[in-house]
Amino acid sequence: MTDQPTTTTEPMLKGARRQRRGERTRLKIKQALISQLNEQDYFDLTITDICRVAQVATGGFYFHYAKKADLLDEVIREHSAAFWAALDAALHYLDPYSALFHATTALVRAYRDAPGLVRCFNQLAMADRTYVDLWETAAANWVSRLVDMLKAAAKGDEAALNEANAYSLLSFVDLLLFKIYIERDPGLVDCAGGVDEVIENVAVLWHRALIGRSPPDGRLTFATQNKGV
């Protein structure tokens, strides 16, 4: 009778350990996909490739995912959640330039961290409405809070400060950073300067387009060194 507790907890411990190992395997598979997308196109990537990089048996893959698309879907949704959380944090700054600067920084970081994944997401969004919807819903939500915040903070020309404009300007920033960090268009990369210059100049363009004037000179580092737009 007194031995009873030990016999019941043992399988539980075993189960917990197995679960932890299962999560580790899942994580390894996801990391393998993200790193492999930097080398290879998603459509050419096989489950065998992913398993080789993750050092997981093919059976281990199928224990966690039914197919390659399910793995990608999970990775995209997790990254997307982290990405929008980082953009949300930018809205806690009270002045417009700080908010746009930190939002630009969050975008640049996301693109530099997982360029292959971002490229893959963009390819899929061209063909699959599900991924366009995923972006649009989150973007519209974020933009509407950005506009509220800017309206409260900015005393500028408010003609362009509407949601349609703000929504399309987020796409602009997204596409420009995509061309610099994912497509790596040499004509653009050569004139863009280092990452800090890119962030400042993109944030300045975003600020001008939304609010109708440049951020105060005192806030800018590169504009005063003849490296601004």
Next chain:
Amino acid sequence: MRQTNAANLAPDKPERGRQGAKGERTRQRIKAAFADLLGVKSFTSVTIADICRTSDITVGGFYFHFASQEALLDEVMGEYLEALVGDFDAALEGDERGDLAAAVCGAFLKAYSERIGLARTFQQLTRMRTDYALRWRLASEVEMGKLAARLRTERPDLAPDRARFLAYGLVTMIISRLDLVYVYRDRSGRTGSTPREVLARELAGLWKRMAAGQDPA
């Protein structure tokens, strides 16, 4: 796999089809039918059977003129790109005192609104395939340089490389906005229903704000 497509795209194969006027008319009819189909279907789902039905020719007739659907796509996209870059160039070569913002925005707006199917397909291809991204890059590079030079005449304070950066920024602004309206076809109506004249005014307005430079101290 994807890279091998680039080799197939090079138009070094002998051109198919008869050189005569009738052959040329048929060829044009096939291209027009394909462009129409791209207005309603995605380029990945258009089939040769669709093209033959729409242009009222036989499958044999299709292959008499084009080696493959990829060859047809290549030719049609090449013509679209040439027309767009030609209009972009004309806008940049225009009157020095003319409205540069309106002229350049107008060139892109024309391509998207008058050839929706082709514009959408071209944008999809540049995003999905590296060979098409490269084609756009090569075709637009000279124009970006010209635009940068025009921007510097208006803003002598701009360093040469930052004038280029601004040129890329402005063109990217136009494309991103037109993509929302014509390529992604946002169903929420956030950007989709804008009439062309309103869109032209908004684009030129955004251009002027972005290109305006620092406020005088």
